[in-house]
Amino acid sequence: MKKKKKKGVFWGIEVAETLRWRGWELGKEMIKHLVLKNVHEKTQKLSYRCPSTRFFCTVFPQPITLSPGMSLSLPIVFRPTEKRDYEDSICFKKAEGEFSVTLHAMLPRLRLSFPAAVQLPICAVHNTTETLFPVRNVGNDLGGSGVADAQADLFDVQACNTEVEESLRCLLMELPKTVAIII
Known part of the structure; x- marks a missing residue:
């Protein structure tokens, strides 16, 4: 577009x-x-x-x-x-x-827009659950690739390729190692 x-x-x-x-x-x-x-x-x-x-x-x-x-x-x-x-x-x-x-x-920039919140289903310790959520490239050029800085104990967002204004469906997997309520 x-x-x-x-x-x-x-x-x-x-x-x-x-x-x-x-x-x-x-x-x-x-x-x-x-x-x-x-x-x-x-x-x-x-x-x-x-x-x-x-x-x-x-x-x-x-x-x-x-x-x-x-x-x-x-x-x-x-x-x-x-x-x-x-x-x-x-x-x-x-x-x-x-x-x-x-x-x-301007130099090409990959800028990803994530939803404000992602709802994960309830998950037991040492089990996995997953959910899909949209990620959109709102950068300033024809597209590109990059790695989102969103690593934590509970999830890991990997590298992606996307064009400007293109939306991707990303998979978020949760593998809790301890009992916790995350809001």
Whole structure:
């Protein structure tokens, strides 16, 4: 399932609020296009400032004139030099004010969302019981693998592979070694 880009309208200009680079590699240049569309009934004039860091760049700033319904595609180049998250913005100016678009390039992250509670059936000491529960990857990239840090005397969550927004059914096995009531 592909997420729709969140767009905003600023003084008659429709544009994505954030431009994201995913799956990038060191030393490789990646280009995304920022589309500005005039959704107003009058011709729009605006200018822009280039991103402030050397990792994001675009064509030399020139005045932009957009007739009603017209769009402009502005290429934004991302050049990573080290493995880390990058953030910048490109600022647009109109007579009415300014607005900016955030530029994000983040490293892939696996982030698992577990239910707040998992109900286990009653179990005798030195016996096992099991239950299934959903785990969802709410990370920021195309997916990945990882190990959840949820080891204890009573249960062990193993490594998993999952795509973003994908849910998995995980098996939780309980093997109590002592008598205890766990809430």
